[in-house]
Structures are given as structure tokens and as C-alpha cells.
Amino acid sequence: MGAMMNPHDTSFKLAFIGAGNMASALAAGLIGKRCGGSDVLAIDIYPPALESWAQQGVQTTHEPGPALSKQRIWVFAVKPQVMKETVLACKPYLQEDTLVISVAAGIPATALADWLGEPGKPYQRVIRCMPNTPAFIGCGITGLMALEQVDESDKAIAQQLLKSVGEVVWVENDAAIDAVTAVSGSGPAYVFLFIEALIKAGIEQGLSPEQARQLSLATLHGATQLATLSPEEPSVLRERVTSKGGTTAAALTVFNEGGFTPLVQKAVNAAKVRAGELAAEFS
Structure with missing residues (x-):
């Protein structure tokens, strides 16, 4: 599984793939507390979405590139209809110790694992989350689930990330995340x-x-x-x-x-x- 990440390291090296509202809320809860602006990479095809990120000293780009391979945590926050093509565009820069966290609605963790992996060998370091809009004021609640092989230190990192915008609840699988979506997401x-x-x-x-x-x-x-x-x-x-x-x-x-x-x-x-x-x- 590669080197384990210590959740108590001084900072996170994060990439936000999709730099819209939810990514911005998470970043606001982290930058200056858990990481510096220079530790963060924000990727979005829409240039105005990146302006506020650049003002915080964040690295910004319009498409996935080699800089992604240096970021140990990838947070996918794009619309579900473009998720597959976005994941496949990022895949060449995946490292064996990259932790992939998805906040995209409706995309199973198992699908992400398949897209990021090879035939018959899904990529296992995937955590799926369902936050809600009160996260924008730090009062959200997020349901999280991890694929079976995700280790405790990676779960701790995801938990710290999402706790920056509110409470967290761990559930067992993708079906349970659908229930979280129905209760707290919507x-x-x-x-x-x-x-x-x-x-x-x-x-x-x-x-x-x-x-x-x-x-x-x-x-x-x-x-x-x-x-x-x-x-x-x-x-x-x-x-x-x-x-x-x-x-x-x-x-x-x-x-x-x-x-x-x-x-x-x-x-x-x-x-x-x-x-x-x-x-x-x-x-």
C-alpha cells in the first residue's frame, strides 16, 4: 500500500480537483490550520473559480498535470457527470500512496477504484464522502465510507479533513452513503x-x-x-x-x-x- 501517512504530520499536501463551493469550504477550514496555501493545488477548468484560491497562495491550474503526483491527498469535487473523465485524466499522476477522497454525489467508491486501477486490480485507497451545504459555515455533517483495504491512518486523515467543516459519521458501504445523501445531504x-x-x-x-x-x-x-x-x-x-x-x-x-x-x-x-x-x- 506504500508509505502510511501520519494524520498528525504538520501539514497535508492536498489537491482539490474541482474548485467549486464544497472544495472552497473544505479549504477554508484547512488552510492556515492544517496546511499552508502552498501545500494545496486547485484544479478547475473554469478560470474564475480559481481566483480566490490564487489569492490564498494556492497553486492553481486548469487541467491535471505532473504537479498532481506531488500531492498525497486528492479530493475529487466535480459534478458526477464529468467524474469519470476527470478521474481518468488524473490517473497518470497517481502514486501508490495517493489517498483519493471523493465528495462527488452518486459515484460509488467501487467505481472510483475501478477507474483508478487496472483490469482485475482496483485501486483500493479510496474514501467516499457526502457532506452537506451547512459545511459552508462550518456547521455541516458528512457521511464517510472507506474501501476495505484503507488503513486507519488514511481514515484519520479523511476524518480530519471533513471535520474542518462540521461533524462526521462513518458508515459501512456505498448503499449507506446513499441513505446519508437522502437524510443529511438533501x-x-x-x-x-x-x-x-x-x-x-x-x-x-x-x-x-x-x-x-x-x-x-x-x-x-x-x-x-x-x-x-x-x-x-x-x-x-x-x-x-x-x-x-x-x-x-x-x-x-x-x-x-x-x-x-x-x-x-x-x-x-x-x-x-x-x-x-x-x-x-x-x-
Whole structure:
């Protein structure tokens, strides 16, 4: 497997292949803390995407080249439809100790291993991640999975990398990453939809748009913090707010009669099914 990388080395030698929003968020969490700008290589075919990287002292280029072979950690952050061609363009510069980390949605780690390896001999040093957009403000959560032969030091490196933008959860395989995608990867959109609906309902009840927005956002934030910090289950916290025959009970009855929980389960399942379809489509 080549030389093991020590996660406690003073710095990482990183290449970001695809320098868009998620790569930028990861870099912001690392540069100056775990590595210097000069330790990082950013590759993107879109020149404006590289401007902010260059300002941080990062090496930038528009296509894979020999500089890639000096970077021990490759982070693929490109759209799934261009992932295969991007991986194949980078493959000539792969070293035996390169750690490959993918944050591309819908591409199985096993597909990456096949593309990077030789027929009958997949490249095994691959970790797949699914972060979410709150990573942009350091409040993300990322699901990670590693191929079987990835050693603990490489896992520790991936964990440190993703912890720079929030929490991490390790799962067993590509199918579990599809479930992560459905719950937390797509999940912020479900929360934003609920916030939109709550604001609209507040306005309908006579509050100003500003009042409805402030009340809705603070309620979501406060309830989430309470659920995070409380030792009680969310169901217990819900029951504590709900007096028999009271206002909360009246509202929850409507949610339950409308099939709120099964609807959420159905929506999450649809996202997981779509993740599997994308995997088949792009790999």
C-alpha cells in the first residue's frame, strides 16, 4: 500500500480537483490550520473559480498535470457527470500512496477504484464522502465510507479533513452513503421547505413577513439546539410542549391526520432511490 501517512504530520499536501463551493469550504477550514496555501493545488477548468484560491497562495491550474503526483491527498469535487473523465485524466499522476477522497454525489467508491486501477486490480485507497451545504459555515455533517483495504491512518486523515467543516459519521458501504445523501445531504432542503411553510403560515395569520421570518428561524434554531443538548429523545421533548386539548395538540393532530411522518419517510426514500439511479447512470 506504500508509505502510511501520519494524520498528525504538520501539514497535508492536498489537491482539490474541482474548485467549486464544497472544495472552497473544505479549504477554508484547512488552510492556515492544517496546511499552508502552498501545500494545496486547485484544479478547475473554469478560470474564475480559481481566483480566490490564487489569492490564498494556492497553486492553481486548469487541467491535471505532473504537479498532481506531488500531492498525497486528492479530493475529487466535480459534478458526477464529468467524474469519470476527470478521474481518468488524473490517473497518470497517481502514486501508490495517493489517498483519493471523493465528495462527488452518486459515484460509488467501487467505481472510483475501478477507474483508478487496472483490469482485475482496483485501486483500493479510496474514501467516499457526502457532506452537506451547512459545511459552508462550518456547521455541516458528512457521511464517510472507506474501501476495505484503507488503513486507519488514511481514515484519520479523511476524518480530519471533513471535520474542518462540521461533524462526521462513518458508515459501512456505498448503499449507506446513499441513505446519508437522502437524510443529511438533501436534508437541508427539507428544513428550508418547512421554514418557508412556517413563514407563510405566520403571514397568513396576520404577522408581518419580518416577524414571521424571525419567529420561524429562531424557533427552528432553538428547537434544534434543545434537541441536540437535551438527554431526552425528540419524542419526549415534543410531548412536553403538548398539553392535552391545547394549541400544540390541535396543530399536531392536523400534521398526523395529513400523514406527516409517512410523508417524510416517503420523501427520504425517493431521495435514496434517486441516489442509486445516479450511481448506475454515471458509473
